Amino acid sequence: MHHFAYRNGVLHAEDASIEAIAAAVGTPFYCYSAATLRRHVRVFREAFGGLDALVAYSVKANANLAVLKLLANEGAGADVVSGGELRRARAAGVPAARIVFSGVGKTREEMALALDEGIHQFNVESEPELDALNDVAQSKGTKASIAFRVNPDVKAGGHEKISTGKAEDKFGVAWTRARDLYRRAASLPGIAVKGVDLHIGSQIADLAPFEAAFAKVAELVKSLRADGIAIERLDVGGGLGVPYGDAPADPPHPEEYARLIRRIAEPLGVQLICEPGRMIAGNAGVLVARVIYDKEGERRRFLILDAGMNDLIRPALYDAWHDIRPVREPAPDSARTVYDVVGPVCESSDVFARARALPPLRAGDLVAIMTAGAYGAVLSSQYNARPLAPEVLVSGGRFAVTRRRPSFEDMIALETTPDWLNG
C-alpha cells in the first residue's frame, strides 16, 4: 500500500502533484511519501502490541536524514552496517539504545564509536570480530552487548546477489559452530551475550523460508539456554519483499509477516528485534525523470530518460523490474508502444526496462519509476559527472527538498590537482 496515485490526470504523491514538484526541483529526483513510511512502521507497532519489541529500521535501504528522522519520530530504532550509518542515525535523533550494529567487517574504530555511543547490540558475524570487539570493549573498561548472527543455511532472497542465509554466503557464523562460539563468548570479559540474530536475504517473496529459519533459530535459543547461556533477545533481521509488479504473486502482506514473527518470538520470552528495510521504504518512493529523446533504433525503439543507472542501479545490478508510469495519466484505451527505457550513461547496462509496452510518450514528458524508495538513492553515484538526484519528502500537500542537487562546484570540491601539474 502506498500513496502515489493519479488525481485529475496527474500522478500525485499524497496531495502533492509530481508535475509541480518537477517544476520546482528539476529532474531527475527521488520523491518519498511520509504517510507511506509511517504506515509501514505502524504495521509492526500494531502487530507487536504488548510485546517488548524493537523495530530497527535498516538504514542502508534509505539513509536520507529526513526519512530517518520521520521513522525515529514513529519510535523506530536503526540497524546500521557502518560507522557512517551509525552517525547518520544518531544525527537524525535515533536513540543509541535503539541501534543495532550489523555487518561482516566492523573495524575497531567503528566498534569504539558504537561503544562510546552506547548502542543496544552488536550483531557479531565471526570469531575474529568477537575477539576484536572483546579487546576494544576491555580497553574501554566496558562490555559489548552481542548477538551472533547465525547462518541457518536456508536459501531465500529474490536474486543470488541478495541472498545471505546459505552456507556459502559470507554472512553470519556457521550453524554448526554456533554453540561453541556462544560458550567462548560467554567466557570473555569484554562481552555480554544477549541474543541470537539472523538475516537470511532480501526481497523474499514468501513466508516459508522465514518460517524455516525462525524455527531453527528458536531451537538454537532453547539449546543455548540449556547450555546455561541466558538468551534474552531474538533479532530476526529483515528481508520481506515488496511488490514491484512483475512477480506472478505479490509477497505476503507485512501484517502476516509480523504475525509470524510474533508467533515465534512470543513463546520464547525474548525481546524481539526486527530490521526491516525494503518493506518500510521500497514503495514509499519513486524516481521521477523526464524523457529526453524518443529514438528509433534499427531493431528497437528507445525512450531515453534524464535519469540513469547512476541514479537507480537496481535494474543493472540485480536485473530488477520496476513499473514505469507516465506522470500524465494516459487514456485507458491509448495505444501502446514497445520501448527499451534507458538512461544517458555510457554503459550498455544503463537500461531501466527492455521491451516495455508504454503509452505514447514524447520528449519533455515526465515518467515515474515506481518502488524506488529502497536501495535507490543510497546506491547512486556521480558516474559520468552526473550530479546526485535530489531527494524530496512529501507529507500531505507539502513537500521539502531533503537532499539538494549538488552544484558543479560541490561535485569537484573534494578534488585537488597537485602543484606539479600546474606548470
Ligand SMILES: *Cc1c(COP(=O)(O)O)cnc(C)c1O
Ligand atoms: C540489508 C539488511 C537488512 C534489511 O533488509 P531488507 O531486505 O531491506 O528488509 C536487515 N538486516 C541486515 C543485517 C541487513 O544487512
